[in-house]
Amino acid sequence: MQKTAHIISHSHWDREWYLPFEQHRFYFIKLMNDLIEQFKKEGNAFQSFHLDGQTVLLEDYFAVHPENREIIKQLIEEKKLQIGPWYVLQDAFLTSSEANIRNLQIGLNDTKAYGQAAKIGYFPDTFGIYGQAPQILKQAGIDTAAFGRGVKPTGFNNTVSDTPNFESPYSEMIWKSPDGSGVLGILFANWYSNGNEIPVDEEEAKVFWDKKLQDAEKYSSTNQLLFMNGCDHQPLQKAIPAALETASVLYPDYTFKHSSFNEYTEVLKESQPDNLQVIEGELRNQRTDGWSTLVNTASSRIYLKQWNNHCQTLLEKVAEPLASLNLLAGGSYPREYIRFMWKSLMKNHPHDSICGCSVDEVHREMVTRFETVAQMGDVFVKEQAAELARRIDTSEIPEGGIPIVVINTTGWEKNDVITEAVDLDKVYFSKMHFEEIPDYLHERETPGYKLVDDQGRTMVYQLDEPKIEFGYDLPDDKFRQPYFAKRAQLSFFAEEIPAFGYKTFYLMPAESSVKQVDPAQMITETSIFDMENEFVYVQFHEDGSFDLLQKDTGKCFRNLGIYEDTGDVGNEYMFKEAKGQAAITSKGAAAEFHYLEKSPLRTVLEYTHTLEIPASADDRLEVERNQLIWHKERTAGRSKEMKSITLRTVVTLAKGMKGPAFKLTIDNQATDHRLRVLFPTGLKTDNHKADSIFEIVTRPNTPEQEWENPSFCHHQQRFSSVADEHMGLTVATDGLQEYEILKEDGTIAVTVLRATAELGDWGYFPTPEAQCLGIQTAEWQVLMHEKDVVQSQAYIDAYQYKVPLVVVQPGIHKGSWPTTHQFIKTEANKLAWSSLKVAEDCKDVMVRWFNPAKEAVSLTASIEDYQSYKSTILEERTGLEKEHYEAGKYEIITLGFYKKG
Template sequence: MDKKRTAHLISHTHWDREWYLPYEKHHVRLVALVDALLDKLDQSEAFRSFYLDGQTIILEDYLQVRPENRERLEKHIRDGRILIGPWYILQDAFLTSGEANVRNMQIGHRDAKAYGEPAKIGYFPDTFGLVGQTPQLMKQSGIDNVFFGRGVKPTGFNNTVSDGGYESSFSELLWEGPDGSKVLGILFANWYSNGNEVPVDEAEAKLYWERKLADAEKYASTNELLFMNGCDHQPVQLDLPEALETAARLYPDTEFVHSSLPQYLQSLKGAMDRELSTVKGELRSQRTDGWGTLVNTASARVYLKQMNQEGQALLEKVAEPLASFAHLLGKDYPHHLFTYAWKTLMQNHPHDSICGCSVDEVHREMVTRFAKSRHVAEAIIDDSKMAVAEAVETTGFAAYGEDPLPLIAMNTTGWTRSGVIAVEIDAARLYLRDGHGLEETARRMRAVDLSGRVLVDDRGREVACTVEDLGLLFGYDLPDDRFRQPYMCRKVRITFRAEAVPALGLRAYAWVRRAQRHEAAQAKAKSLLTGHRVMENEALRIEIAEDGSFSLNDKLSGRVYRDLGIYENTGDIGNEYMYRQPEGEKPLTTQGIAAQIRVLEDKPYRAALEIVHAWEIPASANELLDQEQRELVYYPERKAQRAKRLVPLEIRTVLSLEAGSKGVRIETKLNNQAKDHRLRMLFPTDLSAAKHRADSMFEIAERDNEPAPEWENPSNTQHQQAFVELGDGEAGLVVANLGLNEYEVLRDGRNTIAVTLLRAVGELGDWGLFPTPEAQCLGEHTFHLELIPYGGGEQGAFAAYAEAYQFQVPWTAAQTGIHAGSIAPLAAPLRWESAELAFSSLKINEETGDMMLRWFNMSRRGSELTFSPEIPVKQLYKTTILEEAHFPLTGNPAGGLSLPVGPCEIVTIGVRG
């Protein structure tokens, strides 16, 4: 006799904070939903539990309007009837950084513990694919499971399920990350609404359960069947207990339980009696026809992705390290401000938000949130960098006589860094409190003599620089102990190349008066322009053709990459979710179109050439697209073409090469006046390789150039974070970006890397017609990339990756005075070494005050981390991403340690001072 089956009904709602309605309209509905839920839980013991979508922000959103209900909410959470956490928000996986995901888990756990305990459920109901390191991140968070809806099985239009091509035999599977971590995966094979709106009426219930039980059994590996009673913004089904009583009468061979996800998991694990399939690595729906992967959300509203990259980099790569350094000097670490800034930023990280696939009102509010979070980060950076700068020993510059002006270049990346930076400093300043009057104050500042000055480094060596007089400017101080202090100043901008600033360290410079300038040293500095439209340093040679494309000669490896930087433009009759090129359309390109080329900069430290394309492209799609959108024609079946009318598209490209640099930087500016199109930049590699690599969350993901046999979509665009790279085992090319998250390796015989700069569409897509005119992205845009060729095989690739990671992080600089200090003019408090590891994070733990550092192994082989703190240390220990438990590391803390690191391992080290 077969074992009796159990139907686990999980009451929940999937709560997109904003999507096809603006945030506040969803917010009003959320308040009504939680009101009804609390009333039901108060009144009925039979309504056992409710899963609050895995995100604690729902509690904040509700209590913002209903603070009087906090005690009722807390009681039901403590009693285990409302399950919360583990996340702060349900974030997109591919468009948010690894550290943003760690902060999401940390803040979600902390906020949940204020009410009770977080549910240890790895909940990803509607995430648009999942990154390969998810199992390791779950295991380090004390979670041994993942519930997910996308990435393994075919999911089509309106989330309909299709058969065939499964990577798993059942809806239950083992998911293994690149480091070997394994979790139990639960696929919502019939979606996370497969138990929605259960009928109470017997006749309706009979039809309902006949279909639902059969659908669940089709995929389940046991008799423990999962039914999710809820969907997007679904109100609570208050009569579920009565509906389950009806079901129990109709099906006496089935136990119907108003269950919870932890209860279901326990039952499932107890019932496992067969081997499950193991799925490895990323879950990106590659074994599908390619039309429903939602991958092109990576290029919808690119301006949002650019703002996100900037916001994440400022918080995790600049503000947190600088505040940690300031903390070592005795300054309080602003945990409260970081929490606020991270929360504000993460409110833009749910998939319908950061993916750019909502109505226009949603994304307007996101722009404001990005600015708010950035402003807090900038305030922390300003305070922290001044605390650090004021502790640097600068008395050595006093030898240069009258009014030396020291400045400190700070490197908050994990690698020794050289590069061109621009610093604005006050050559002189007069406070209005000094009583000279406005006219006299202005006169004195205009009269300041800027001549006879040079820039020197910490050893007194003269540094080539450019000084731009910014003239008379107004400014003000905001002291901690008195009213604001306005002043007039004479400001200059100094641009120079900072050399070998240590990882997580600093180097002092000063703009000083020097009667005898080292003219010979100045004469030795050669121009990087070596010919007509040619730039060259020790490592690279760039030559620009008449059509604006260019060749890149990697002198170290001997490889030459040709026809780089061609722009490609196609129509796009898809939507915010998916790109669709008009049938039979031939792409437009700038190849063969003459460009205007001129020298923009010729300095010893940097050369730049400007390329201007005066181009024309179709103004929009033709009128058929509007008709097809209104008739809800599925985008792969649309027949619209591009309009005949053309509009100008002037593209201004600046290629810049720095002395000593291993990469060439690209800045593209344009004013988009066209609709329904996509613009990409093409980088042919001409390298023989079947696979390529892309930066993902704590992983260099390896992907096939050719899609799976099931793939029908002509486009095979994919996600990246910091870069994409293609190599042949000996040499390769890294294409780094700032906030350009979509690329494609073209099947054109040249293994061309195509990076999407802009995608302009006019509708949201999905389940109805939601016009989004602002997704056409009309107006001014600026894009940034860096090309980094390499030789030397895998080790050369790792060095190029490090360069790409540094490209993400802005330099920090601060003006200071002449003073004694506890920090040497060339210093770093922490030193580490490993060719294979990438540095990720430096921050202070809120509970212990310990310093937390994180790396991840870029290699799929074991490596070693050598860590040598230059500060007093009592203990070094290894911990997890939650920073809770710690495992002491043996050895002499003051002398450092060598720590083995597993393949693709994410390693966090605690430093107790």
């Protein structure tokens, strides 16, 4: 049978990696200019070039050569230059569910300006892929995926290392999501460089093709052979037409075609056999020796993951929903600005960027980008909240009263203790000379207050001693307005804030002065340090470990929260424990305790450890780095010199919290080590659950038989959880994305710091800033529940961790909306809410959930004067307009709402 060799010219373009962004862009501009000249020179002899699946590269090029936009547009329209479908080639596990969707939405939206996209789920170098990718791709109208990692074992420098039991015998397979959605999966079995630098000379070409054809045929299930003509930052091979002409002469039984993914996959699907292997769920290289999964990028430069989690939460859980509520209230939706914020954030999402596995210059620039996104998001939320509050009728309030609007942008009702600065009095510079205002405000008597809810019920609250502080307004119709305000921190329990809605509270002048309880005066000396609320009781031991008791069941987990430090002689990609020394832990090491606050609203306790640990790895590590000894083969240990590291832990348990929340501050003065916090559950179970992309995935506690690496770490998004049939423990985190389940006692081990100093790929690239010296932080919450995290719906609390209520102090004015309102009413029990936004190309309101279980679940959602319909992730109607919907097993379900009439 005649075989066809499809040669796809490409260059896998990491925007930043072993060089910083601008230096990589310098070479990318050369590549693009060469491409333009090549297409002009060769005409149809040079058929096409695959632009690495990411449209951001066009922005990078046009920033320097805007005059070539029409030339590039013509090449794309002629299908010579293949673009999309992504905006960036993201890391799949370290970016959120919604970030993965926005990446696809924005990438495909960008391609509309050029007329066509490469319709392939392109994951050439992604460090493992989440199990719901086939469902996401199918909803986007893409039925084929190509990937380089996750199935067939790969080793150092991406060399293939077959084992007898790898998942698929072919480079083609059917890849299915948990819901049953399937796509044709194409593995780059011989990597995405198996057709790189094809010789033109006949003698060289004979040697090249004899091996390359054999290697491709070894894994191919059809007569269509794929050869990727390129590699990382590969310059253009201009001699491809001549090289393929040579190959055609040498191998007349083969057809050599300069091809594209669209052409290749079309004929591949026609010729594929019926008995392809079916691969289900996550692609994480589990059937390997475990030394090349790159999973420990989840703990490289944890500060980047924390920044990313903050910015993603700000955009997808606060900014987009708040703007959507504003639209429903009668405002406009600033779609382009939201898209601009997402694009700015996603420039930090490529795998070598968010994974923290690049040179130091890259990650310094990333922090600046994160700061920029946070600045944009903060001002956006502030203005959107103020605009919504201006539409609320706050006029029915006695003189001197202060309205406070609390907005819930999530899909679940929220109960939370909030602390917010409130202006009790204010004088603008336009009303009085600014030098006189502070004394005037200081001398004005501050009345007593009471706090009431929208039903007039008096509430418990705290109001700190007010301070005189400067502030300013930026009105829409006049110059900035500076003022001094008498400002105080107000704390209270905001209860039953409706999902997708708001509730108004009032700080009212009291008839007589009401003295608030000072939380500091409630603190007494004690030998027992504990805390409790209506749900849990927590008692701390001398070494900082604690017992957690669930009050309604009486069940308890004991000795949680020990810190563990080990040596790390690996690199930014992979952890390798140093030889010769056992882990150093805080077990039995006395901590210093004291209360920071005790009040009816919350208890805050601080405790501090000082651990003595080796200052660094021993001298052997530097020798091994310079000799490019692969991490697996390293024998370096830890130094004899010791350093002190200070661990300051602040734990908070407030009214309404289902479990205590922790903030650890680390004064890291040592290098080449890893710090984890341990939660021994004592539960006997073979598997556990973790939050992933649109999935609460079940993973085994122990690896497959091929696994040799002593470490068995995993990725997580928001949480990991261990449970038996009776009870469970879940650890929700804020940007801590690496964990391990220790098989001895079902311990959840969460990495809070990893310090290393080497990039770790194809050469020696020192990265001293990856040691994360100085002050580092980590935050998490511990949740106890009955049964597992899905059955108990404890995932709701885990997803709500670190998603704030939005608080705004509006003026007193008339408005068209009542003091409490829910814009979107839902009955979505047992579904996990994911997003609320407005469609990319119209004013339809889009709400997304996913079903975390295998049982179908009913869904009802309504907006007054709107009609609902079922949609894909690309906001395309499926044709179903109902009042009630059903979310199938593990389904990602999106409902759209359009205004009637």
